[in-house]
Every structure is written in C-alpha cells, then in structure tokens.
Amino acid sequence: MTLKGSETNLIWQNIDPRLKIVWVTIFSFYLASVNDLKVLLASLIFGLIFSRLSDFSFKEIIQKLKPINFFILFFWIILPFTTPGPQLHLKWFNISQTGLELCLVLTVKANSLMLFFIAFILSLPTSTLAYALQKLKVSPKLVYLFLFAYRYLFLLKEEKEKLMRSLKIKGFTPKTNLFTYKIYAYLLGLLILRAYEKGDRAHKALLLRGFNGTFYSLYVYKLTAKDFYCSLVFFLVLILFIWMM
Amino acid sequence: MAKQNTSTEELINLQNISFGYTKDKLILDNLNFKLKLSERIGLIGANGTGKTTLAFIILGLLTPQQGKVKLFGKICQTEKDFQQIRPKIGFVFQNADDQIIFPTVLEDVAFGPLNLGLSSEQALHKAENILKKLGIEHLKHRNIFNLSGGEKKLVSIAGVLAMSPKVLILDEPTIGLDEHSRAKLINILTKLDLSYFIISHDYDFLARTTQKQYILKNKTIFLDNTIVLHKHEHAHPLGYITHDHT
Known part of the structure; x- marks a missing residue:
C-alpha cells in the first residue's frame, strides 16, 4: 500500500x-x-x-x-x-x-x-508518525501529547476566537486597566475549563472507537x-x- | 445458535436505571428501556433531562447508581465487559469535532477498523468503501479543518460505521446542519440496514427516520402514543427554484 x-x-x-x-x-x-x-x-x-x-x-x-x-x-x-x-x-x-x-x-x-x-x-x-515514534520506543505519553497537540491546538484556537467574539459583541474593548486584565484572566480560565471538557470528550471518543493505547499505521x-x-x-x-x- | 437467538433479539435492555451526577439529585430514576433488533427509535426530551447521559450509560462511560445494563443479552458491569461490546454500538457525538481524532479524513475513518485488529490494507479498503457509500469519497485526502459542518458530521458517522456496528446511537445529529446536509443524512439513515436510536429535538427529522418515538420526562422514559409525529412540508428561501432533496 x-x-x-x-x-x-x-x-x-x-x-x-x-x-x-x-x-x-x-x-x-x-x-x-x-x-x-x-x-x-x-x-x-x-x-x-x-x-x-x-x-x-x-x-x-x-x-x-x-x-x-x-x-x-x-x-x-x-x-x-x-x-x-x-x-x-x-x-x-x-x-x-x-x-x-x-x-x-x-x-x-x-x-x-x-x-x-x-x-x-x-x-x-500523522498516524504514521505516531506509529513510528511508538515503534522507536518513545514514551507513549509523549506520543499522545504530540498527536493530540497537533489536532487540538487548532480547536483551542477556535474556542478562543469564539470567546473573543462574544466579548466583542458585548461591547468589550481592551484597555490597559485592571478590568481588562480581569476579563483576560476569566478568558484564560474558561479556556482551560473548555480544554479539560474537550479532553474528556476526546477520551470518551477514543474509548468508543476501540482505542487500546497503541496506534496502528494506515500504511x-x-x-x-x-x-x-x-x-x-x-x-x-x-x-x-x-x-x- | 438457538441460545444466541434471544440475545440478538434484544440489543439494548436497561432495567431500573437510576443515575445522578450528585448523590442527592437523580436525573434518571428507575428507567426502563429496550431496543430490539431492526427497531428504529427516536428519543425526545427537554434540555438537561439526561438524554446524552442515558446514551453514556448504555456505552458504559457512566456507571448508574442502580440498575442493570444488558447489551446483546449480556449484563455489562465492568469496563472490560463494555470494552468487548463497544465496537458493536456506534455512537455519533453531538459535536463532530469531539469525535474526529486525526487531521485527515481517511486516517480518521480507518482508525476504528485498525483498532479492531484489521490489517492496514483491509482497514483502508473498508474506510474507502464507507466513504463511497456515504457519497463523500472526494473528501478522502482533505484536512479536517477545511471541512464544513455537514461534511464533518458525515465523516464522523463514517468513522463509526467503519467499525461495522450492530446498533447506532446518534446524539442530536441535525444540530448545525443545513437543509441539504440534513436531507442527505435522512437519506443515508433510512437506507442503512441497522437498528438505531436517535436523540433529537427535530420532530420532522425523527418522523422521517424512526418508527417509534419515546419521551424522556420526569426522570424516566415512556412511549407516548398521544403524540403523533408527522412530516412537515418545509419552506425555505428560494423554494421556487426547482431543486431536489437527495
């Protein structure tokens, strides 16, 4: 193949x-x-x-x-x-x-x-790279980290953009004051929470699709x-x- | 074979299920539910009544405080029991992005079959077949983040179907789909030779795809015969232009 x-x-x-x-x-x-x-x-x-x-x-x-x-x-x-x-x-x-x-x-x-x-x-x-790293006996945790970072960074960015958009709609304009920093802190907090939730759902999805800890290459x-x-x-x-x- | 007969009849059987995320507040109380072979059931319920929770209990992702989950005639309790059964139950997440793990379509669809122990050649063949069946073969080498919402949904369904499940559970499949993608999904579902169970608010969609509709209300599930779902002739902008709904 x-x-x-x-x-x-x-x-x-x-x-x-x-x-x-x-x-x-x-x-x-x-x-x-x-x-x-x-x-x-x-x-x-x-x-x-x-x-x-x-x-x-x-x-x-x-x-x-x-x-x-x-x-x-x-x-x-x-x-x-x-x-x-x-x-x-x-x-x-x-x-x-x-x-x-x-x-x-x-x-x-x-x-x-x-x-x-x-x-x-x-x-x-990507799947081949994960598979090859696994075969080279790279720690599985590192392989997961790499693979999911690759896919989920983009989703996190999307999530951030959603939050920023909703801030803009509510008339938020960033300034150099405590209020702005506070809002950004909330934003970061929300982002972490959502990342956690996303991770949880991804874990469920992986389980449902029969993932047992090892990656197989399609090629x-x-x-x-x-x-x-x-x-x-x-x-x-x-x-x-x-x-x- | 005779022994298996009863087990294939009843695919999902929930007995006296009670569940709550906190101890003092149950969201499902003494619930009974059955899905038989070649049945197509719709589940309606208000937000927060525990429809998705119910699906997660069936799949063993959440453990009920009380009651039995019987899948394919076998009582499932431990993670190991569920692990064996899970490939037979295909679950389609509400948000396709949660389901899609790999950055390219073909890799993602082949992921399930590879996990089931198929060789890469078989997995590739299977993934390609499913994509062809769903009419999205042209997306094969596309990147997930360049896909539209409707395309992502179909890819996530393809990923589930590639594992050849016996039952399909779909969680709010029509959310975020336009008229065209929705019609395509209806067409695909009705042509499938599978039992399925759809959680949805879209009454018209349920009327077109399911035979029986249950309601989740007051912490339990019941069949409400007084509610008659019917198909709506729909209106949409530019409707006077000749078009088809395939």
Whole structure:
C-alpha cells in the first residue's frame, strides 16, 4: 500500500518512517553544532533537494519557512549593531563584522534545519508518525501529547476566537486597566475549563472507537533494500558535511 | 445458535436505571428501556433531562447508581465487559469535532477498523468503501479543518460505521446542519440496514427516520402514543427554484 503522489515522490514516501525520524535526529544534532558557513550552505542545498522530493510545492515550502525567518529578522535588526569585534565603517554608523557573520550563520542554519524537518517529518501522515515514534520506543505519553497537540491546538484556537467574539459583541474593548486584565484572566480560565471538557470528550471518543493505547499505521512500511540505499545516501551526505569542515 | 437467538433479539435492555451526577439529585430514576433488533427509535426530551447521559450509560462511560445494563443479552458491569461490546454500538457525538481524532479524513475513518485488529490494507479498503457509500469519497485526502459542518458530521458517522456496528446511537445529529446536509443524512439513515436510536429535538427529522418515538420526562422514559409525529412540508428561501432533496 502506498501513499498518493507522483511517481518521483514514491520512493521518498515509501522510506520507512522510523528511518526518517532517526536520520532527521542525527542531521539536526549535527547541524545544530556546526558553525561553519560552507557546511551550512551545503546542508541548505540538500535540505531543498530533500524537501522537493517530498510532496510539497515550492510555494508550500516558502510558506512554512516564513515564520522562522520572521523570528530571525529580529536578530538581523539587533546583532549587527550590538556585537563587539571588528567593525565595518559605513557613512553614519558602524556595523559589527562578527555580528553580521553570526546572523548569516543563524539564518542558514535555521532554514536548513527547518527544510530537513519539512522533508523528513512533515511529509509523514500523522498516524504514521505516531506509529513510528511508538515503534522507536518513545514514551507513549509523549506520543499522545504530540498527536493530540497537533489536532487540538487548532480547536483551542477556535474556542478562543469564539470567546473573543462574544466579548466583542458585548461591547468589550481592551484597555490597559485592571478590568481588562480581569476579563483576560476569566478568558484564560474558561479556556482551560473548555480544554479539560474537550479532553474528556476526546477520551470518551477514543474509548468508543476501540482505542487500546497503541496506534496502528494506515500504511505498511517494511525495512527493505530501498531503505538501506537511502540510508547509504544519507550517510554519504553526512560524511560530505564532516569532510567539508 | 438457538441460545444466541434471544440475545440478538434484544440489543439494548436497561432495567431500573437510576443515575445522578450528585448523590442527592437523580436525573434518571428507575428507567426502563429496550431496543430490539431492526427497531428504529427516536428519543425526545427537554434540555438537561439526561438524554446524552442515558446514551453514556448504555456505552458504559457512566456507571448508574442502580440498575442493570444488558447489551446483546449480556449484563455489562465492568469496563472490560463494555470494552468487548463497544465496537458493536456506534455512537455519533453531538459535536463532530469531539469525535474526529486525526487531521485527515481517511486516517480518521480507518482508525476504528485498525483498532479492531484489521490489517492496514483491509482497514483502508473498508474506510474507502464507507466513504463511497456515504457519497463523500472526494473528501478522502482533505484536512479536517477545511471541512464544513455537514461534511464533518458525515465523516464522523463514517468513522463509526467503519467499525461495522450492530446498533447506532446518534446524539442530536441535525444540530448545525443545513437543509441539504440534513436531507442527505435522512437519506443515508433510512437506507442503512441497522437498528438505531436517535436523540433529537427535530420532530420532522425523527418522523422521517424512526418508527417509534419515546419521551424522556420526569426522570424516566415512556412511549407516548398521544403524540403523533408527522412530516412537515418545509419552506425555505428560494423554494421556487426547482431543486431536489437527495
């Protein structure tokens, strides 16, 4: 049984999810510890290739990279002006060279890590990911936490929007005063209560649908020769990174 | 086989059930209720009379203070008893979002069959069949949060039907559904070869989908023959445009 997708993506999609998780962990630990710009640029390129192999379009990939780059933007605003070290003299102000380099390294590193994550993890269906984590002997509690956070964060957001709407209808305008803080405290309290209730109902729903603590994957994966070859490719990429240093 | 015959006749049998969320205030008192094979029953009752509570008692999610729950001819008391029976009783929650666990439609519908021990291929096949039967096959790979209320309801029903239950319990199925989705649901329910039990306020809906209607009032359940449900010819905007209710 295979997932949907075009022919070229089939190989990538049929890689054993456990293998993907293991490799992405290795890559992320390695890339997080490297500060060499050459290696990071190479990893960025490989990240792009891998994420193109998964079923995401360029537009989707860019969309997913937006939030992290927005976050990094703040480093670009602050670090070049505050880091000590050799300075580049522009007409009116000085820019720190080390700060600039640091920002560049940070940006490339964050983006390539994200690309690896998109390619290896986001391309998996949720149930498969839960199943694979379980097979890797990750604590069941963590697996549930991950899976339900993924689904219920959205529902909680919806719940919050409902409450905010009802506040607006009643003519509430937030100000900086005690009354506003009090209302927000109530809001948070209500949200926690509703989350609890939702959790209770979800628990009931799980019981009714025969859930007994283990997840099963809808798609079958077996460790075969293709997994070995893919691992070999990943290993060579890793060796390449190490050699480039 | 002969021994089983009586047990398949009576699917749900509640005897002298009493239940209250607090000790001193009962909301169900000495209630008796039976659902037989191929019966289709509607349950009407005001808000807060304990209709959903009753359903939860049948499913063993709440334990009554007094009385017996007999499912498929077997008295159920412990969580283990109920666990064995639960796949045979499909419960459709009032709010579809409570029922849907996975972010994509196919994964969610296949979740029940996988839990019942089917192989992934069988589960996938079954899920696809059910989706086709309900006419929502095109939603297969869609994300749950992009679905409309009516579509979510049908997906949650598909998730329950995928477990091949013997009885279906629906809690206020028409809430939040538009005319079209409601008509679709009526069409689906009447075509199902299942016994079911619908909790609803929508009298017209009950008249179209059930044979008998019970009332939950004064902490107990009774069949009220004086109330005759009848189908309403409905009015809706733009009714003069030719349309069909399929």
